[in-house]
Amino acid sequence: MAFNYNHNYFMASLPNIQSNENLRIPQIEAYIKIKNYFESDYSNRSSLVVLPTGVGKTGLMGLVPYHMCKGRVLIITPWTAIKDSVIDSLNPDYHDNFWLKRGIFKTKSQLPNLIEYSGKETPYEVLSAANIVVLNIHKLQSRLNSSLVNIVDKDFFDMIIIDEAHHSTAKTWVECVDYFEKAKVIKLTGTPFRTDNKEINGHLVYKYPLSRAMYNNYVKSLENIEFIPQQLRLTIDEDDSKTYSIEEIYSMNLKDMDWVTRSVAYSLECSEKIVDNSIKLLKKKLNNGSKIPHKIIGIACSIKHAEQICELYENKGYKVALVHSKLNQNIKNKVMKDIENHRVQVVINVAMLGEGYDHPYLSVAAIFRPFRNELPYAQFIGRILRTISDEKAKPEDNIGQIVSHKHLELRKLWDKYKIEIQESEIIKKLRDYDELLDEDFDTGTRTNIEGSQNEILGNAKHYGESKLSVEAYLDTELIRKSREKDIEDKAKIEQLKSLFKGITDEQAMLMIEQMGNDSSAMKRPDLIYSTKKKDIDARIREEIVPRLIRIYKIDEEDDELKELSLFRGKYWYIKNKVKKNNAMLAMYMNAYLKDRIGKSRKDWLDNDFDIAFSVLDELEKYVEKNLKEFCSKKKEYSI
Known part of the structure; x- marks a missing residue:
């Protein structure tokens, strides 16, 4: 199989960034600051950005290569958990990846090729086709034959993004940055201090204080x-x-x-x-x-x-x-x-x-x-x-x-x-x-x-x-509102205690909570469970798939959808398992939900069905977007 690689992808793409209302202010501000820095006569190729946890550091990784990177990007993480989180957020195969979810791009075809580097298990052909390579720092140890520094040339990457940059003074990190000697380096961290009081090498281009993040409810x-x-x-x-x-x-x-x-x-x-x-x-x-x-x-x-x-x-x-x-x-x-x-x-x-x-x-x-x-x-x-x-x-x-x-x-x-x-x-x-x-x-x-x-x-x-x-x-607005509610609750407790002699504060609070809860909730959890199981099957088989088949005039008995991008990557096996268009779509949706919940449908609990329903709405939109793109291309080829 031939892999398509566009060396000029990041410079030629047209992402929606600076006027994008779906992005957070610190993400846009940091992007602009980094871009301005690398367009200036900078003296230190290592730039440093400080964003508090939860503000959007991984999203920023997905933004900074655009109109700055003239080739490939290497993203380095310190731990497996962080690496997996970055890949999950940026994975082009996922319908809710950062670029699509935030409206940076509208279709999967506009996204970069992204791979996880797994040492000797990653063929050079695959490595060469990637716009973005993500790895754990342990894959860069020079003593390993499979280390990238022993496999690719010094100019293989034009940009290096280092996550949790307070680790970056360790020997392996320094050796990597030194090897790719001409690459632009962006160091990201949420904790801009180290246990040894030694500071991180890099020009501080942007810092977003935790206090500002709290005031803006980020x-x-x-x-x-x-x-x-x-x-x-x-x-x-x-x-x-x-x-x-x-x-x-x-x-x-x-x-x-x-x-x-x-x-x-x-x-x-x-x-x-x-x-x-x-x-x-x-x-x-x-x-x-x-x-x-x-x-x-x-x-x-x-x-x-x-x-x-x-x-x-x-x-x-x-x-x-x-x-x-x-x-x-x-x-x-x-x-x-x-x-x-x-x-x-x-x-x-x-x-x-x-x-x-x-x-x-x-x-x-x-x-x-x-x-x-x-x-x-x-x-x-x-x-x-x-x-x-x-x-x-x-x-x-x-x-x-x-x-x-x-x-x-x-x-x-x-x-x-x-x-x-x-x-x-x-x-x-x-x-x-x-x-x-x-x-x-x-x-x-x-x-x-x-x-x-x-x-x-x-x-x-x-x-x-x-x-x-x-x-x-x-003393944020959230704290003030919480205090106001505490005062209101205390007043209600005293009122109830005066009406019902002998009740405790806890009993009064329970009465308040019960009065505030939805009294229409069903009291038959066994019926709720069985109903939800039937409903999710019905949504997929009797509503979503038939609607998509009808709207896009797809022959449900045919297998033309095997060319759909949904059946590449993680879910490639589906087109080999079933041979009809309608079955392929239904199996894809079921497989995706199973992976999202993390266990077989027969083992789902009531809360698992709630999560599946919330995911299903976005999943339906994503499948439809892929079908629309597929049918549009099909129409172009037939003219």
Whole structure:
């Protein structure tokens, strides 16, 4: 099979960018700034762009090559999860890819050729046909024969886009940039600081502050909540006969802060306070009358520690997903689909769901471990920053809440995070560095947090009345509306308590929620389930496919649609499995929905059908667009 490659694709294309109302302001502003920079007499071919998590970094990757790149683009990511996310967002085979979804282009035929480089599994012929090559940094290690730097010429790429650029001073990244010595380099990051205080090489061309992103509702507003016990006392060296306050431990120089914070982290009593308070926050979000599937994301010190945290949540009736590096790929895939399709309410992770993980319904961040510096702390907070764009979302749905124990000593990181992320000139031009590895979400930091296997941590106990300290990152409109609702709810509670003597605040709140909920909801979930199953089959077989066949005058018994672009790439096998046009279309839609949900139709639950219905509307439009283009070309050839 011959692959079509247009070396001049990015310069000759006519994308809708600068006047596109579907794009976010920072995406357009960053595009213009980068374009102006590379059209100037720049002294540093490495440009740097800082965009907060959730503002549209991956979309910007899809924009910057146009009218700037005179050849191929290489996109480098630090982790597999980020690589997969980038490919999913930009995959031309997906109907909801960034270019089509945002109206950059109207048809699939206008999109670039994109491939994932998989080392020796990617033939040079395929590599040569790509306009965009996406890979994980590990595929660039020069010691590997299959590394790109050992396979292609120095001028193979005209542009390199580096995601999560705070990793870019490590040796492999530097070697890659040095090898492709004439390529324009765009470094993107959401956290413009490093754990070692060394700065990223590159000319800062654009920075969009987190504060501005919050005011424009591009990301969630943030609240930091600390559980503060009246007093915490710890044992030392397994001696239960005596306990010490934290002040006594420090004043008598018995142990250091590192020991205290790890003792608190591994204390089940302390962890349970965080579990209970995170559940209260989640319940409030879920009971506010909206239908948003909010979730808690927690971070633990180790796999064993994470398993203990999971058990605490499960004992309170919550379904939990545990994600860590030692899961085999099949189990990991299943867990990720469970999260994506709302089959769990709590996600506990160990060094896995860091930068680049995108799930907007993570709304409560429960911290069960100490952090040593602001980078991994900021990256974890970033997991709850992505805004929920659902039209059913209420103001309080887009407030992310962080809950932790006071004696994990995270206050300084919270304060530093607020200051650092708003600094307008935090990054300056500096030289590249030698080998430098970020291990904050990997073995280095975990070992430090876990401590020695033989070390005896203290048993922590709470005494007296505890309290919560709540602080908003910014006093945004969402925060103000949420406070107004709290005041209204309190007034309603007092009114109901005066009418119904003896009821508690919780009972009054339940009455308010029930009055606000849709009373017309069906009470027969068994009927809802069976009806939805029949309805989705009927939509595809009895409505969508017949309508498309009729409108575009397609012979349903023929097989001419095997040439349709839908049956190239991932779904190539369908045209070999069925030989009739109508069956091909129906099978494609079913296969797409199965992949989107992540399991066979027979295993779908009620919520899975809801997701499938929401996807089906856009899928129908995408199939129709492909049919329209196919029939138009067919008509041209017949004239």
